[in-house]
Amino acid sequence: MLHKLLGDHKLVLASASPRRKVIFDMLGLKYLVRPAHIDEIVHTHMPSRLVLSHAADKAAAVAADMDPDCIVVAADTIVYEQREVIGKPTSESEAAALLRRLSDNTHVVYTGVCVRRGPVESVGFERTRVTFKQLSEQEIADYIATGEPMDKAGAYGIQGYGSQFVTKLNGCYFNVMGFPVNLFYRLVIQGFYP
C-alpha cells in the first residue's frame, strides 16, 4: 500500500489543489507541497496527451529545484465535452453557460499523473464518464451562489454541493476529484518497485 511503499521517501506533491491534499491525507502520506508553475498550453485536441504532457511538465518543473532523491508527484485534470476542453470559468455568467452545457448530458474527466524520481518518471492517465441530471435555471443560480463552481474545471466540484447533480459515474471517482488513486498506486509500483 502507498503509505508503506512511500513511507521512507521524501514525497513532494507538485500541486496547490486542496482536493489533491485531501486525497494524500486520506492515504496517510507524509509530503511537502510545492506547486508547479507552468504554462498550460492547449496544444493538442487529444485530451489524454494533453493531461499527460501537463503532468510531466509540472513534475519536471518542480523536480528541477528538489533533491534528486525526492519522489515528485504531479497531476493535471480537464473536463472534456463534445471534443472540447472545458476549463475553469472566469465569470459567473461563464460558469452558468458551462453548467448548462453539462446539464442532462455526459462528459468525460481526464487526469494525467506523473511520478518522478531523479531522471526516472512513470506517467499514466485515467478517464471517467460523469452524467449530470437536467439542471433548472434556479439550480444553476443557487449553485453559483454557493461559490463552489468558480475555481474548478467544468465549473463544478463532485465532492461538494455539486454531488447532488451527478446521477452516474463510470470509472474512477477520485479522478473526478483531481487525482486517480488506484492509477497512482500502479505508477508507484511499476516505477519503483517493479
Added chain:
Amino acid sequence: MLHKLLGDHKLVLASASPRRKVIFDMLGLKYLVRPAHIDEIVHTHMPSRLVLSHAADKAAAVAADMDPDCIVVAADTIVYEQREVIGKPTSESEAAALLRRLSDNTHVVYTGVCVRRGPVESVGFERTRVTFKQLSEQEIADYIATGEPMDKAGAYGIQGYGSQFVTKLNGCYFNVMGFPVNLFYRLVIQGFYP
C-alpha cells in the same frame, strides 16, 4: 438544491455513521443526529428489498420520538457478492477472508434511503458496481493493520486507504460511501416539492 429546500426544516439524520455526517456537512445541511436502533434481520435474498426495508424501519423508529414536522432521513448500506450479503467483519481473520473475496472481482453496493415527514415517506435505493484490483496477502495484512476494515460492510472504506484498491466504479460513488446524494435529492423533491 438541498440546502435551499431543507434550510427551513428541522432535519434529522437517523444514523451514527461518520461517513453520512461527512456527506450532510458537504451538502451544507443543518441537522440533528439521532441514530436508529433496529434489529437488522436479513429476511430476504433480494438486496434492494432488504436495504429499503431497513432504511424505512430506521426512519420510523426515529420519527416515533420526534416532532411530526421533522424530516427524518435514514439509510442502510450492504455489500453484495455472489448472491450473498457481506456484512461487517467481526475479527481480523474474517476481514482478511472478506477482502480475499473482493480481490480481483466486482461486487455490488446497495443503499436504501428513506426520507420521512410525519406519516409521509419517500424511499428509494441505489446500486453501484465496484471492481477491486488483485490483492496480495501482504496488501491485505497491511490494510487490516490500518484498522480501517473493521467497522465497515465488506471490510473496506472507499474514502480511505481502501481507495487505492478500487480500479473501477459504475454508478453513484456516494452510495459506496453509504449515502447516495443524487437519490436523496430526488427523494426530497418528489416527496415534498412535487
